[in-house]
Amino acid sequence: MGQRWRLVYYICPGGYCQVWEWLQDLRHTSVRDWHVFEGQRRPRLEESGVFAGSPYWERIDDGFAEIKWKGRDRGNLRVYGSAESERRLVLYLGREKRWSRFANKDRRLCESYRADFLSGSYDEQSREFMRCAYYKKRG
């Protein structure tokens, strides 16, 4: 077994983390749906990364991919991300999918998040610190 992959939640400069917040919300509304991600999708992605294929890591376009699962209590659930250097799978957005294609609004958001992530100023540790401070403040 080769080196493991790492799932990274993208964190905005101010500390807001959409994917983390969305997963927490999912956990509160449907533990079962949340567990499919944490207990099933995550281990496979950490093991096989981009080679896991659909529905674990399905490439869409422009370098993005989606993690898919069908919610039992909610609709079709998606997490959008991209594969980056050092075996990192960066997750930008979590959504309950309502459209058949990658919505333009979501695409633009993912593109801007990715541009920030790939910029030299993105530091995972300091963003994590910002995230903790942001959510601690929000309670």
Place this chain on the structure above:
Amino acid sequence: MSYQLRPPLNEREQKIVDGLRSRTNVANRVASYRIRLGLTQQELGQRAGTKQSRVSELESLQGNLQFDTLDRIARVLGLEIDLVPRVATVGEVSTRATAKARALFSSGDGDTGVYSISALSVTSGNRGEYEPIG
């Protein structure tokens, strides 16, 4: 809302996750072997004589797959179905039945059918791989 990256599960959440443990173990084993063999869900479904949607349901902890279907899927992946003694989760007291099952299992006489076993697992036939922990 807790600001920890992975806040611990509360009692209600833990109960739901524990209830899904067998399904999760089976789904993870099937998915792991399928990916290692380079098969898509569709190809696995075809080889096992079932639909892709059944494989998808299995890997998404949904549906109630027939035993025969699961058995066929396991065979395609070079696996077999077995029952293993349940491993108690955190805070759960090990029952006499579980203890007895573990003792029988480790002595290799696990087919007497006198104990209660609740964990279903797809195994690769290597007994050492799923020996009870602690």
